[in-house]
Structure formats: structure tokens, C-alpha cells
Amino acid sequence: MERTLGQVADMCGGRLLDSAFAGRKVVGVSIDSRKIGEGCLFVPLGGSKADGHSYVAGSLQEGAAGSLWQRGREGAPGGALIEVDDVLEALQKLASAYLLASGAKVVGITGSNGKTTTKDMVFALLATSMRVHKTQGNFNNHLGLPLTLLAMPEETDVVVLEMGMSDLGEIALLAKIAPPDLAIVTNIGESHLLNLGSRENIARAKLEIASGTKPGGLLVYNGDEPLLPLVLKELEGTLPEGLRTFTFGLGEDNDDYPTGMMQRGGGMTFTARSEGDICFSLPILGSHNVTNALAAMAAARAFGVDAPAMKEGLAGMQLTGMRIERLTGVSGLTLLNDAYNSSPTSARAAIDVLAGLEGYASKVLVLGDMLELGENEREFHREIGRYAGRAGLDAVYAFGPLSADSAEGAREILGMQAVHAFTDKAEMIGHLLANLKPEDAVLVKASRGMKLEEVVYALRDEPLTGEAGGA
Numbered sequence: 514m515e516r517t518l519g520q521v522a523d524m525c526g527g528r529l530l531d532s533a534f535a536g537r538k539v540v541g542v543s544i545d546s547r548k549i550g551e552g553c554l555f556v557p558l559g560g561s562k563a564d565g566h567s568y569v570a571g572s573l574q575e576g577a578a579g580s581l582w583q584r585g586r587e588g589a590p591g592g593a594l595i596e597v598d599d600v601l602e603a604l605q606k607l608a609s610a611y612l613l614a615s616g617a618k619v620v621g622i623t624g625s626n627g628k629t630t631t632k633d634m635v636f637a638l639l640a641t642s643m644r645v646h647k648t649q650g651n652f653n654n655h656l657g658l659p660l661t662l663l664a665m666p667e668e669t670d671v672v673v674l675e676m677g678m679s680d681l682g683e684i685a686l687l688a689k690i691a692p693p694d695l696a697i698v699t700n701i702g703e704s705h706l707l708n709l710g711s712r713e714n715i716a717r718a719k720l721e722i723a724s725g726t727k728p729g730g731l732l733v734y735n736g737d738e739p740l741l742p743l744v745l746k747e748l749e750g751t752l753p754e755g756l757r758t759f760t761f762g763l764g765e766d767n768d769d770y771p772t773g774m775m776q777r778g779g780g781m782t783f784t785a786r787s788e789g790d791i792c793f794s795l796p797i798l799g800s801h802n803v804t805n806a807l808a809a810m811a812a813a814r815a816f817g818v819d820a821p822a823m824k825e826g827l828a829g830m831q832l833t834g835m836r837i838e839r840l841t842g843v844s845g846l847t848l849l850n851d852a853y854n855s856s857p858t859s860a861r862a863a864i865d866v867l868a869g870l871e872g873y874a875s876k877v878l879v880l881g882d883m884l885e886l887g888e889n890e891r892e893f894h895r896e897i898g899r900y901a902g903r904a905g906l907d908a909v910y911a912f913g914p915l916s917a918d919s920a921e922g923a924r925e926i927l928g929m930q931a932v933h934a935f936t937d938k939a940e941m942i943g944h945l946l947a948n949l950k951p952e953d954a955v956l957v958k959a960s961r962g963m964k965l966e967e968v969v970y971a972l973r974d975e976p977l978t979g980e981a982g983g984a
């Protein structure tokens with residue numbers, strides 16, 4: 514974003530305290546004085562350990578073009594300050610005004626699982642013919658989305674935005690900041706049940722994106738999920754004028770569905786009802802990623818991308834790591850790193866991928882706690898343990914207090930020998946290294962808060978220590 518401080522003040526609804534700075538050039542926005550670049554606007558936010566206002570003077574001395582300042586707060590330094598009623602709201606207004614001025618079209622993506630993966634897919638498909646900007650990492654909330662917009666080049670054709678939530682009203686805010694021309698709802702799982710209380714409320718929260726979509730826009734949603742048409746019916750009469758819909762999923766009653774699919778090497782190949790006999794390939798495993806791809810293809814088609822370009826875009830897409838990311842250890846072990854996040858729906862999808870692999874001596878699951886599931890969390894864990902037990906895996910390692918219930922569930926099916934429960938990460942890693950073989954495949958799956966990527970990296974980087982490990 515390039516504007517003058519005077520323009521920024523107008524865009525964010527603030528007041529430039531000294532008009533002498535009105536013509537000063539701003540070349541970006543930063544919320545961290547430790548990383549701020551020359552000519553950036555500093556945005557001081559409150560956090561768990563500090564308040565950004567403490568760093569305003571320093572950031573100005575370090576070359577920031579100016580800074581926002583919360584009206585009524587004491588201790589304002591002199592210089593290029595824009596006084597605002599609320600710093601976060603001013604940041605959101607600035608982002609929204611910048612988006613509007615850029616004229617970029619908006620693809621908004623929400624859903625319990627698959628936002629990041631589908632975002633990467635939509636980006637890859639549109640980038641074959643357009644100037645596209647996308648959410649970096651998982652910047653998908655009331656702060657991350659505005660920052661994504663303010664990092665967008667002015668000449669962007671389409672911006673692909675992840676819209677995350679953990680409570681009602683959050684998607685509505687994001688869709689207000691960046692009203693989608695096209696919205697995708699990937700699925701309704703169990704993520705953030707803790708706040709939402711029911712899957713029906715998760716569906717209501719996600720479909721706030723439909724209400725925020727521009728008139729005449731397109732809603733692409735997972736037609737396999739019965740809660741979505743149910744909530745859409747609740748919303749009848751309140752949805753944007755001329756909103757169109759397109760369903761995708763595995764069921765043949767969807768507008769688009771796979772007409773064939775298989776695991777091939779480290780990815781998937783598939784054909785789709787929408788594209789006849791054309792065979793597409795994905796560099797990522799899982800039937801759930803085929804349905805993600807169908808959603809992304811629906812978006813790309815709406816922007817005029819043809820089948821050959823879709824084929825090329827999907828085959829060559831760049832993936833955000835830790836989503837069924839396939840790695841090979843120094844020992845030769847095959848690892849599936851799915852440790853970015855977890856919930857019952859995504860854990861089942863990951864277990865299906867592991868169960869579907871062929872040619873491995875043993876298939877081993879490392880399962881960490883699934884967080885933010887609310888009052889039924891223990892039963893969710895027992896059930897995922899049973900699911901793992903029924904999947905025909907050779908061993909299940911459970912890590913964390915809630916995963917003790919997963920171990921119980923798995924033992925109902927697999928018995929005691931094949932199921933190991935741990936609360937100490939190092940101890941579990943030691944047991945794994947002593948019992949795995951180079952010809953094994955290991956899936957690591959847990960919520961973000963469990964940080965089980967530490968297990969993945971240990972199994973990737975350390976030699977196996979058992980007799981079978983060839984050590």
C-alpha cells in the first residue's frame with residue numbers, strides 16, 4: 514500500500530495531529546516495531562505481554578512514516594500521529610478502504626477444515642492467468658485478514674482470503690471488511706465447538722460468509738454437509754440479492770463430484786463430473802483434498818480459468834506445510850506430517866490416508882489431543898481411537914491428557930500391545946525410534962497447541978535405535 518499520511522487518516526477515519534505531515538509517503542503497515550520498515554505506518558496494538566503504544570516513539574525514531582494513536586491515551590510523543598477512536602478498528606477500516614480502491618475481486622474461504630489448503634489451490638489455479646494475492650500462513654482473523662489486505666499489491670486482480678472463526682459474528686466482521694465476490698465453505702466439522710456449542714452453530718457461523726457476499730455473488734459449498742442447506746433455508750429472505758450457489762462433494766447429487774480418484778505416489782489423481790474425462794493430479798494425498806480441489810476449481814471456473822490451466826495449476830501447486838505433508842527420515846522412514854491442527858473430522862480424513870497407503874511394513878499413527886472441542890471432548894477422543902483401531906493400523910501412539918481416551922478407544926479394537934499412551938514427548942519419541950523400521954509409515958496428527966511437529970522432526974532427523982532400525 515502506498516499512500517500519504519493525510520490519505521491514510523481519511524481512509525481509517527482518524528485525525529492527523531500535525532497537518533505538516535499530511536504529504537508524507539507511507540509504504541506499508543506494521544504492527545511490530547521490531548520489524549518495521551522505513552516509511553511504514555506503525556499500528557500499536559495491545560497484547561498479552563505489552564501494548565504497542567510503548568513502541569510508538571521508538572518506531573518513529575527508527576524511520577516509521579507515522580503511527581496510529583488511541584484517542585485519550587496519555588503520553589503521546591510528538592510527530593506524525595494519527596489519532597483514532599480504536600486502533601484495531603482503524604486498521605480494519607484502512608484495509609477495507611484500500612481493498613475498495615484497488616478494485617480487486619475477493620474470494621473468501623471458510624470452513625472447519627481445508628481453508629488453507631483450498632486457498633493454496635485457488636491461488637494456484639487463478640495465478641495461471643491473473644495477478645493474485647493470498648493469505649500468508651494462517652493469517653485468517655480480525656487482525657490477520659486486514660494485514661493480508663494491506664500487504665496486497667495495488668494492481669492485484671483477485672485476493673484469496675482465509676476467513677477463520679472461533680465464535681459467532683467473527684466471519685460477519687471479516688466479510689464486512691472484505692465482502693467476497695465468491696465464497697467457499699469447505700466443510701462443517703467440530704473445530705471450535707468449545708465456543709459454538711453445536712455443529713449447527715458452527716454452520717451458522719460459517720454461513721455468515723454467505724450473508725456478507727456481494728449481491729450476485731457465488732457461494733460454493735460442501736453439499737455433503739446437510740447442515741449447510743438447513744442453515745441456508747433459515748437465512749432465506751436475508752441473503753444477498755441474486756446470490757448463486759454451487760455444491761461440491763463426494764455425493765453424486767452435488768453440482769460437482771469426483772467420477773474417479775486414486776492415490777498415486779505422494780498425491781492424488783482424479784476426474785470430475787464438471788470436466789469430463791480430463792484427469793487432474795494433486796501433489797497431496799487424501800480424498801478430502803480432492804473435494805477441496807473441486808471447490809477451488811469451481812472458483813477458478815467462475816473467473817474464466819479453463820480445464821488445461823486448471824490441470825497445470827493443480828499439478829504444480831505450492832502447499833503450506835504440515836497438512837498431510839509427506840517427508841522421508843534419515844532412516845528411510847516415511848512420515849506424514851499432519852501436525853498443524855486436528856479435530857475429529859480432519860483426524861478421520863488423515864487416518865483414512867494412512868490406512869490407504871500400500872507397500873509399507875507397518876502403518877503407525879501418532880495421535881495428539883484435539884483441542885477446543887467442548888464438553889464432549891473425552892468421547893470425541895475415545896471415538897477417534899476406535900476409528901483408528903478399525904482402520905487396520907499396526908500401532909497407535911497417543912500423546913496428551915485427552916489422548917489417554919483415544920488410547921482407550923483404540924485398545925477396544927487393537928488390544929493392549931499395539932497401543933501406547935504417553936504424556937512425555939521425549940519418552941514417546943524414544944519409544945518410536947526404538948520400535949520403528951525404515952520400511953514403516955508414520956502419521957503424526959494433533960491440534961496446534963500440542964506442537965507434535967517436534968515428534969515429526971525427531972523421526973525425520975534421528976536414526977532409528979531398535980534392532981529393526983538398522984542402527
Ligand SMILES: CC(=O)N[C@H]1[C@@H](OP(=O)(O)OP(=O)(O)OC[C@H]2O[C@@H](n3ccc(=O)[nH]c3=O)[C@H](O)[C@@H]2O)O[C@H](CO)[C@@H](O)[C@@H]1O[C@H](C)C(=O)N[C@@H](C)C(=O)N[C@H](CCC(=O)N[C@@H](CCC[C@@H](N)C(=O)O)C(=O)O)C(=O)O
Pocket residue numbers: 544545546547557558559560561562563564565568650651652653654655656657658660677678679680683
Ligand atoms: C496483537 C498481536 O500482535 N498479537 C500477536 C502477538 O501476541 P502477543 O500477545 O505475544 O503480543 P505482545 O504482548 O508481545 O505485544 C503486543 C503488541 O506490541 C507489539 N510489540 C511488542 C514488542 C515490541 O518490542 N514491539 C512491538 O511493536 C507486538 O507486535 C504486538 O502487536 O504475538 C503472538 C506471537 O507471535 C501472535 O500470535 C499474536 O498474534 C495474534 C494471536 C493474532 O491474532 N495474529 C494474527 C495476525 C493472526 O491471524 N494469527 C494467526 C492465527 C489466527 C487464528 O488463530 N485463527 C483461528 C480462527 C480465528 C479465531 C479468532 N477468534 C482469533 O481469536 O484468532 C484458526 O483456528 O485458524 C496465526 O498466527 O497463525
Ligand SMILES: Nc1ncnc2c1ncn2[C@@H]1O[C@H](COP(=O)(O)OP(=O)(O)OP(=O)(O)O)[C@@H](O)[C@H]1O
Pocket residue numbers: 624625626627628629630631651677699700704801802804805835836837851853854855858859860862863
Ligand atoms: N476437506 C477436509 N476435510 C477434512 N479434513 C481436511 C479437509 N481439508 C483439510 N483437512 C485437514 O485439516 C487440517 C487443516 O488443514 P488446513 O490448514 O488446510 O485447514 P484450515 O481450515 O486452514 O485449518 P485451521 O482452521 O486449523 O487453520 C489438515 O490436517 C488437513 O489435512
Ligand SMILES: C[C@@H](N)C(=O)N[C@H](C)C(=O)O
Pocket residue numbers: 679854855883884885960961962963
Ligand atoms: C489457534 C486456534 N485458532 C486453533 O487453531 N486452536 C487449535 C484447536 C489449537 O490451539 O490447537
